[in-house]
Amino acid sequence: MSSSYWLEEPPAARPDRRLDGPVDVAVVGGGVTGCACARVLAEAGLRVRVHEARRVAEGASGRNGGFALRGGAAPYDVSVESIGRERAAGYWRSTEQALDRIEALAGDAFARTGSLRLAADEDERDQLRAEYELLREDGFAAEWHDELAAPLHPLFTAAIFHPVDAALQPARWVRGLAGLAAEAGVEIREGSRVESVDELDAGQVVIATDGYPSGLLGPLEGLIIPTRGQMIATEPIPERLFDCPHYSRHGFDYWQQREDGRILAGGFRDTALDSEFTTSEETTPEIQRSLESLVGDLVGWPVVATHRWAGLFGFVPDFMPVVGRVPGADRLWIAGGYSGHGMVLGFLCGELVANAILGRETPDLDLFDPARLL
Numbered sequence: 470m471s472s473s474y475w476l477e478e479p480p481a482a483r484p485d486r487r488l489d490g491p492v493d494v495a496v497v498g499g500g501v502t503g504c505a506c507a508r509v510l511a512e513a514g515l516r517v518r519v520h521e522a523r524r525v526a527e528g529a530s531g532r533n534g535g536f537a538l539r540g541g542a543a544p545y546d547v548s549v550e551s552i553g554r555e556r557a558a559g560y561w562r563s564t565e566q567a568l569d570r571i572e573a574l575a576g577d578a579f580a581r582t583g584s585l586r587l588a589a590d591e592d593e594r595d596q597l598r599a600e601y602e603l604l605r606e607d608g609f610a611a612e613w614h615d616e617l618a619a620p621l622h623p624l625f626t627a628a629i630f631h632p633v634d635a636a637l638q639p640a641r642w643v644r645g646l647a648g649l650a651a652e653a654g655v656e657i658r659e660g661s662r663v664e665s666v667d668e669l670d671a672g673q674v675v676i677a678t679d680g681y682p683s684g685l686l687g688p689l690e691g692l693i694i695p696t697r698g699q700m701i702a703t704e705p706i707p708e709r710l711f712d713c714p715h716y717s718r719h720g721f722d723y724w725q726q727r728e729d730g731r732i733l734a735g736g737f738r739d740t741a742l743d744s745e746f747t748t749s750e751e752t753t754p755e756i757q758r759s760l761e762s763l764v765g766d767l768v769g770w771p772v773v774a775t776h777r778w779a780g781l782f783g784f785v786p787d788f789m790p791v792v793g794r795v796p797g798a799d800r801l802w803i804a805g806g807y808s809g810h811g812m813v814l815g816f817l818c819g820e821l822v823a824n825a826i827l828g829r830e831t832p833d834l835d836l837f838d839p840a841r842l843l
């Protein structure tokens with residue numbers, strides 16, 4: 470079946486708000502970023518309308534691995550090198566705080582399981598060890614696992630366990646967040662593709678479309694690179710093999726096992742980089758075969774995939790989100806470009822762009838300055 474396992478769950482009902490006439494802010498994109506942003510703005514008393522071309526969470530927010538990870542898209546030690554130790558530590562802490570806020574809002578869509586980042590070879594083991602040591606020096610909770618049990622051993626050589634991380638049912642979470650936004654007064658217009666910013670009767674406009682090309686970003690259009698990620702869900706596996714989200718090969722491969730025993734796995738983008746920088750949501754036989762074979766190796770027998778799907782995320786070469794005013798366009802804002810790491814960052818950056826619009830203090834905003842892409 471070619472659809473996201475997560476999105477199969479029927480959405481819960483939410484208040485159906487209709488706002489007449491102009492709004493203070495129009496948000497384009499009904500994923501985690503747009504819903505987080507809209508909720509903060511409405512709670513501050515603004516009139517807000519979200520436009521979503523499909524339905525809430527039907528972009529990457531309902532098609533991902535369901536990993537809620539602290540930190541940025543680059544490893545901690547790499548971020549320390551690129552933005553400095555103090556700022557990297559502050560960035561990591563702000564994502565930990567965002568995880569706490571998500572936990573408080575997400576109900577049973579969220580489980581504080583921790584996550585296990587695995588080394589597939591000695592080089593990766595050395596890299597993970599360097600990251601682990603720096604995390605510990607800077608006061609972050611992390612555990613080093615040298616002796617892995619089957620089925621991880623002998624496929625992987627070591628791992629970092631990140632206890633603050635979590636597993637999500639992402640579609641349930643983001644639909645729930647849309648419900649909270651609607652309760653705060655947001656109008657959510659589904660099936661509403663925005664073709665031009667000029668058609669929006671709004672004081673400010675936030676583009677929250679991450680990897681889905683909106684055509685609305687003016688000078689930034691195309692600079693957040695649409696990138697395909699592919700996934701499978703297997704039939705339920707009777708044995709409980711994985712208690713938390715697992716990922717390896719620098720995050721290229723990732724999987725988690727749900728309560729019903731199914732394993733949801735994604736990855737192998739690096740084996741076809743040329744074809745995976747695309748705006749197509751079609752799956753490809755090569756990557757799908759690799760995913761089945763990875764899960765087969767983990768489980769110990771050939772698995773049957775019941776669901777196959779793909780989604781798009783926005784890749785930025787410096788691995789930093791893009792949040793703030795769109796240069797040269799005075800009522801246009803952006804929050805996106807999470808480089809495949811957007812479930813916590815999208816929530817954080819959606820709130821951040823809302824706070825910037827509200828004129829509140831946003832100390833980290835300069836780290837994500839959109840102008841750096843030009």
Ligand SMILES: Cc1cc2nc3c(=O)[nH]c(=O)nc-3n(C[C@H](O)[C@H](O)[C@H](O)COP(=O)(O)OP(=O)(O)OC[C@H]3O[C@@H](n4cnc5c(N)ncnc54)[C@H](O)[C@@H]3O)c2cc1C
Nearest residue numbers: 498500501502522528529530533534536663698810811812
């Ligand atoms: C296969 C896959 C696995 C991933 N795994 C993880 C993971 O485990 N953990 C993690 O943190 N991140 C993961 N990510 C990344 C994460 O899903 C995204 O970064 C995040 O969902 C982005 O949220 P968003 O709200 O910014 O964008 P999206 O959820 O993509 O929403 C953007 C929305 O904008 C809409 N839109 C676009 N143009 C227009 C327009 N002109 N008018 C109206 N609407 C428009 C689209 O329909 C879409 O619904 C993964 C991504 C993929 C594809």
